[in-house]
Amino acid sequence: MANLSTNYMGFDLKNPIIASSSGLTDSVEKIVDLEKHGAAAIVLKSLFEEQILMDVDAQRMNNIFDSYTEAEGYIAFYTRRNALNSYIELIDNAKQNTNIPIVASVNCSSSEQWIDFAGDIQAAGADALELNVFILPSDPTVSGSSIEQTYLDIATRVSSAVSIPVALKVHHYFSGMANFLTELSNTGIKSLVLFNRFHQVDVDLENMKLSSGNIYSSPASNAVVKRWLSILSGRVNCHLAASTGIHDAETALKNLLLGANAVQLASVIYQKGPSVITGMLDEMNRWLDAKGIENVQDIIGKLRQADSIRPMAYERAQFMKYFSDVR
Numbered sequence: 576m577a578n579l580s581t582n583y584m585g586f587d588l589k590n591p592i593i594a595s596s597s598g599l600t601d602s603v604e605k606i607v608d609l610e611k612h613g614a615a616a617i618v619l620k621s622l623f624e625e626q627i628l629m630d631v632d633a634q635r636m637n638n639i640f641d642s643y644t645e646a647e648g649y650i651a652f653y654t655r656r657n658a659l660n661s662y663i664e665l666i667d668n669a670k671q672n673t674n675i676p677i678v679a680s681v682n683c684s685s686s687e688q689w690i691d692f693a694g695d696i697q698a699a700g701a702d703a704l705e706l707n708v709f710i711l712p713s714d715p716t717v718s719g720s721s722i723e724q725t726y727l728d729i730a731t732r733v734s735s736a737v738s739i740p741v742a743l744k745v746h747h748y749f750s751g752m753a754n755f756l757t758e759l760s761n762t763g764i765k766s767l768v769l770f771n772r773f774h775q776v777d778v779d780l781e782n783m784k785l786s787s788g789n790i791y792s793s794p795a796s797n798a799v800v801k802r803w804l805s806i807l808s809g810r811v812n813c814h815l816a817a818s819t820g821i822h823d824a825e826t827a828l829k830n831l832l833l834g835a836n837a838v839q840l841a842s843v844i845y846q847k848g849p850s851v852i853t854g855m856l857d858e859m860n861r862w863l864d865a866k867g868i869e870n871v872q873d874i875i876g877k878l879r880q881a882d883s884i885r886p887m888a889y890e891r892a893q894f895m896k897y898f899s900d901v902r
């Protein structure tokens with residue numbers, strides 16, 4: 576049996592599989608079950624700034640506080656405290672009932688809010704913090720550079736405000752990806768998580784209404800992750816975690832070979848249950864044994880562009896040869 580242990584953000588993980596932030600990680604019972612089935616670390620469901628603000632708005636709707644701004648301020652503070660307290664309780668319970676790293680996750684859109692949450696989360700005993708930042712570049716009046724600056728500010732300010740390792744989970748809607756993600760890796764963060772997957776917009780043709788796309792990823796959506804892992808590994812100054820479209824052991828191994836220090840799973844666990852982790856670990860072991868590789872750590876980044884003798888192969892974008900061959 577090969578040794579599956581890996582290092583991620585300074586933690587010695589028993590294997591490279593992490594349960595991704597989602598509804599799968601929002602209670603201590605689910606977390607304990609994920610650990611039982613082999614998850615090497617857990618990223619808790621994000622604490623959303625939006626969710627907290629919505630709670631406050633719902634109270635406002637009651638119309639009680641219209642003329643009592645002090646009371647409104649108190650309720651806003653109380654509601655936020657309450658959401659934070661439940662999250663802190665989850666961290667505490669998860670820590671007491673497991674023996675694996677517990678990574679908290681917060682979603683905010685301003686660096687001020689992040690810092691407030693980060694300090695409390697560290698004090699609650701989280702082993703690490705994953706920042707789930709999502710600013711969709713949809714406002715035509717906001718430049719790409721100003722959005723990027725917000726990400727840089729958040730990463731810099733949070734990682735200097737806490738002593739626990741900080742990861743930043745990003746999307747892939749940036750221009751100058753390699754340059755920008757390298758800049759982010761110099762802010763003090765310990766990992767970049769490539770990439771978050773968001774609610775997809777779709778259309779219900781029958782009723783001509785906006786609808787929701789598939790909540791779960793498909794294995795095909797891992798392609799963009801593989802591309803950027805291979806380009807960034809060995810060039811950024813932090814670890815890389817792969818997220819999106821990892822549904823089997825083969826894909827997990829490919830992501831490790833291209834530079835992921837760990838892989839995060841959500842959709843496949845939703846679809847097949849936590850035991851899918853045990854099956855994937857067995858299969859990874861079988862592949863390593865068949866190849867005569869003793870430590871999974873030895874394959875990490877083995878196929879990255881930085882060490883390749885044919886670096887251009889990673890940047891091939893057009894189907895030129897394919898089209899010229901097809902008659």
Ligand SMILES: Cc1cc2nc3c(=O)[nH]c(=O)nc-3n(C[C@H](O)[C@H](O)[C@H](O)COP(=O)(O)O)c2cc1C
Pocket residue numbers: 595596597598620621622680707744770771772790791792793818819820821839840841842843
């Ligand atoms: C139902 C659901 C809830 C999610 N909630 C969160 C969340 O709270 N915070 C977060 O950072 N990512 C969240 N995600 C994204 C996942 O953590 C993950 O990055 C994404 O689903 C891609 O991985 P997958 O292909 O294994 O699903 C959620 C995903 C799903 C499907």
